[in-house]
Amino acid sequence: MFKKNTCFQTLVSLFFFNTFLITQSHAQQVFSNNTYPLTDFRQPLDITPPALAGSFGELRANHFHSGADFRTNQRTGYPVYATADGYISRLRVQNSGFGLALYINHPNGFTSVYGHLSRFNPKIAQVAKDLQYKNKSYEIDEFPASDLIPIHKGDIIAYSGNTGSSGGPHLHFELRNTRTEETINPQLLGISIPDHIPPVIYAMYVYRLNGQSFNEFTPKQYFQVAGGNGKYNLNKVTTINLNGEVGFGITTTDRHDGQSGLNGVYSIELFVDGKAVYTSALERFSFENSRAINSHIDYPALMTQKRSIQKSFVDPGNPLKIYSNLANSGRVTFNDDKLHQVRYLITDSRGNQSTLNFNVQASSGASINAPAQASGINFPYQNSNEYQNSEIKVIVPKGTLYNDLNFVYKRGAKPQGNAYSAVHHIQNNLTPLHVGFELWIKADSSLAKHQQKAVIVNTSRVSQGGIFEDGYIKAKPKNFGSFFIAIDTISPTIVPVNIANGKNMRGLAKISFRISDNLSGIKNFNGYIDGKWVLMEFDTKTANLWHSFDERTSPGKHTFELLVSDMKDNVKRYAIEFYR
């Protein structure tokens, strides 16, 4: 009995030992070139085990997620600790974005970033408030000198929150290269998150490229994937017949221990007959390249089907530096009538791996001709391109396009109500752009006295901004689409939440409002008590605007005035008296 048991245990441990060795060697291979310091940084929260609602490099709308989103049990107010020694190098308050944020420069050449904070520690909060009063602005972006706010590893620098463009309480945490400002996967710097689960693969796609630019017309085949626990194959298909030049794409996510949320994977590698043709790895990236996620993925599929397919071929204008081992940009030609083995290897940030294996039979009967595309004007991706007619000018600067474009323009009728031009259909919303393009729309004679109130809007009537210049309204939309001129002559709305004329505010900590604008958007707000500027805090996502009483407001009678302006300088004024 004893012997048998030992034997069984030996077998079991041998089995696990082997598995362990294999997993370890893969992980070591993937991260063996990791030269980042692994013990310099501590976790920014004391919540154990640390858990992420969002991982580094995760696919988000128009950007790769630039850090790790730590879960905070759906609550705000957890102490946030300095991850290492250093000094506060940037102190930022924004209506949106990271909301309240701190940056610490560390002597080892890295900068840690903490976002969506509810409040700073008392010392930093005082520095921030002094700056806000000095600048007469809620929003501040200050770069304190290295001796102003020194920090020790483990100091409480702030409390976790939900400020700025945050979808719920959490801590957004980043580690950046101080010099280049590239953001780096914190798991490569020893900020470890428990994860023993290999990535999940959902589907594989074949794009029939045939030497052409990728766009919404590229013929695409969908293959469902079967399997699990790190081993996947195509559902009911072992061999795909293909001919000519193709690209591949994959949908995949990662999950962490004990978490139901879906996170991003670390790397995607594609091999044909054992030879690497494509690797993407989210080790680090620069913010100016992050929008190229729209080139990394099949953007038309995201826009039309809400699917995030990661392409395994790289567009010529894609500036991301996350790619390596590229053979012909990841485009593969099958023209030898032979059988080929294709293999995807997906790795998460802890080295857990999944594979997808399938065969391709190169077969001359399997060709698909590229469909006819709309005839337009050729916009080469590496050039600056322009289009103009008697009513509009379109300037697409160099560095905007990821692929050559067949540019198409159509004129539509003038819309009903608040429209001062025809609708101009500029290409469509399926072509990703890296930066905004210049759009000039000639002002209608009916606009005459409203030139300074005009903005360009899309057909959902979302303002793209606009200034009057040379008889045109000019804006810089971030996407192609359909646009016309509208005007904003209406002042913002101010809704008092807890205050009214003559009210006794004793015992209340703050004065609250909700503010909004009909079209061009809120430009600024200024509050005054007894004629003196006071700090009004604003949260874009809830439209809440408030002033927290402090020693500036003594007991007794006071006046309060609030001025809110929109982007077209329409101003709303609210003024009352109150007691405290």
Ligand SMILES: [Zn+2]
């Ligand atoms: Zn985040």
